[in-house]
Amino acid sequence: MSAPAVEVRNLVKRYGAATALHGISLTVARGQLLALLGTNGAGKTTTIEICEGFRRADSGSVRVLGLDPSVDARELRPQVGVMLQDGVGGYTGAKALELLELFGSYAAHPLDARDLLARVGLAEAASRPVKRLSGGQQQRLSLAMALIGRPALLFLDEPTAGMDPQARRTTWALIRQLRTDGVSVVLTTHYLDEAEELADNVIVLHEGQIVAEGSPAELVRSDAAGKIRFSAPSGLVIADLQLALPSGAQVSEPAPGNYLVAAPVTPELLAAVTAWCAAHGVLAEGLTVERRRLEDVFLTLTSSSG
């Protein structure tokens, strides 16, 4: 049982002339949560569906819980929970609880369907046909269907797409508990805050290649200078200000009277800027602090196409 939850090496997938994945490699340790982040067409779903055994890679190797999904499906499927993109799948004419119970009946030690339905906030929708559920409700049912068999590993393809903010928060709390309880998770998302909130590791995919990976904190830190802006009378001696700041900070005056300090933003940096201003009798007006979030990193990485 010591094999990683997912181990992918040099995965290549082509659809006709188009190459969807250009040899990506990734590893998910047991009990870890990996977020695959990227825009539409980045290769997230292709990656996850190869791991689920729905598609075959053109080359490269895939091991899921130590098994090959395209060969050992029979052994692997009971151990893996899956949430597909776009709706529930399964019988839309069935009622929500019926469908969840059906999925429970496939498993050796299923969770209680009624409890689980309540846990995802669908207790009142239990006897509603699946096709009458709203998009967000279908997503939550779909998540419950992925969980009911008590899998060791979960693949969640855009788990909170179409959910209202309230439901997203609830779902995040649930996913955090999954991690606490020792379930390994791979999820794809467009939402940066989702990756930032939930993931141990983030992989940013762009046009079928990994353009960045690491913990959310590492990604933000890696090339992430923050900014402090303020306005003051023009003509301050910016070289003098720069000397007063921690090394590496860059001070500039992009427009007369507008000042920009570019450096990783820390409380000390902010204190040093305001202390220098006070010492020189300068009132820094409209002072703003910008810290890089994962969003900035993501936009930088994925904006330059090719």
Place this chain on the structure above:
Amino acid sequence: MTTFTPAPGAAGTGRMLAAQTRMEFKLLLRNGEQVGLTLVIPLLLEFFFNLPMLYSLDGRRIDFMVPSILALAVMSASFTGLAIGTGFERKYAVLKRLGATALPRQVLLLGKTCAVLILQVFQAALICGFGLVLGWHPAGNPIWAGLLLIAGTLAFGGLGLLLAGTVRAEVTLAAANLIWLVLLFGGGIAIPLSRYPAAAADLLRFLPSAALSDGLHQVLQHGGGFPVRDLLTLLVWAGLALPAAARWFRWE
């Protein structure tokens, strides 16, 4: 508080099959057109073909009609109905989701077939009951007839699932209806094989429709004994079609 601590594993095959059959049967009943196709149309046909205006038949008309209608009803529900329903489930990714669970393909296909089998118990009861109202005099051993109906369901169910699992839903729709029509007229249900040239009849009698229809006529109309050849023919079709469906069925 629910705990999600992993405890994976597949349920036993028996439990999966029971749950799958129950769900498939519920869904069949919820599908209005399906129930109509399966239950009402055969009764209407039974009534109209029993009217002596279409073509003449030897012997009592209703005694020919009931076994024919039983065969037709089995073929409609197990082959055409099951093929079209399953084809569209594939198209709309219903089955893709099931493919990501511990449910094996064979159990899914068997569950669907069993659900149709249950539906056909009701269907056969209705057809026979309505036949009695119209003056039907059943002959022969009803157990032999029951075995023929079960074997027919397995054979047609297997063929329907094989079709649905291997070609596109739209093709399934067209093919399932076309084949139904061909088997109805060329396969010994609407027209007795005795009306065909002997050489053609010898070949046609090995079609599943002909075996089912002929067997039912032998037993129910002529009071014949154990229908060895027809039952065997149907079991061979079932033995080929069901494993082939399980082998080549694609979830997506």
